[in-house]
Amino acid sequence: MAVRVQAEDFDVGAEIKRLTRGRTDIGAIVTFTGSVRGESGGKPITSMTLEHYPGMTERELEQVESEANARWPLQASLIVHRVGALAPGDNIVLVVTASAHRQAAFAAAEFLMDYLKTRAPFWKKEEAPDGSGAWVDARDSDDAALEKWRHPREGGDLRK
Amino acid sequence: MPVKILYFAWVREKVGKVEETLDVPAAVETAQQLMAWLSDRGPEYAQAFARAEVIRVALDRTHVKATASIAGAREIAFFPPVTGG
Numbered sequence: 001m002a003v004r005v006q007a008e009d010f011d012v013g014a015e016i017k018r019l020t021r022g023r024t025d026i027g028a029i030v031t032f033t034g035s036v037r038g039e040s041g042g043k044p045i046t047s048m049t050l051e052h053y054p055g056m057t058e059r060e061l062e063q064v065e066s067e068a069n070a071r072w073p074l075q076a077s078l079i080v081h082r083v084g085a086l087a088p089g090d091n092i093v094l095v096v097t098a099s100a101h102r103q104a105a106f107a108a109a110e111f112l113m114d115y116l117k118t119r120a121p122f123w124k125k126e127e128a129p130d131g132s133g134a135w136v137d138a139r140d141s142d143d144a145a146l147e148k149w150r151h152p153r154e155g156g157d158l159r160k
Numbered sequence: 161m162p163v164k165i166l167y168f169a170w171v172r173e174k175v176g177k178v179e180e181t182l183d184v185p186a187a188v189e190t191a192q193q194l195m196a197w198l199s200d201r202g203p204e205y206a207q208a209f210a211r212a213e214v215i216r217v218a219l220d221r222t223h224v225k226a227t228a229s230i231a232g233a234r235e236i237a238f239f240p241p242v243t244g245g
Binding site: 034051052055056060081092093113116118119122123124125135136137138 | 166168169170172218221222223237239240241242243245
């Protein structure tokens, strides 16, 4: 289990290697990578700035990761989230889950993303070609995505 | 009792400060009341907290409802709904 908040880019392949080195108990690895889109609501953006709440961010990510580990039998997990100035096409977030079988790894990766989107204190600001900036609004669909995990059986809780 | 107050994203931009330490009167009991009290400090605060219903609160780095008691909190943060991921 590990969480990292960093300005630097990450290498998905290198992260998987580091997470699984010397392990023979892992049968399934799922990764999710989020990246910066070059447009927002049909309008081009030139850059994105990610602000966060140092101290609280790490704590929230650790809690979300603990919750995933309590719900699914995970052999390893990792959350990496970038902050600072990013350009279209850049990586933003990486979630890796490893388990003996694929179901737990798939479900836990989705759960981690749904949870961190609504709980981890990050804020995105998008800059347009004319230099203006706009804070991204939270989406109702993200709250709806979270709602399904409140019913563990429907959410695919393999421990129940 | 002095309390450290932090602002993030557009709340920070409107207030014009990242953080400050303020002596909050004991009569200010909840996060909601603190937003109203802050709004009286100046037009920049009033503008930042004009849509208080959308602003989220963390007490000592834990999410709470705006109606939560702030008694004993050392660090209070105000910010818009989060948009990471």
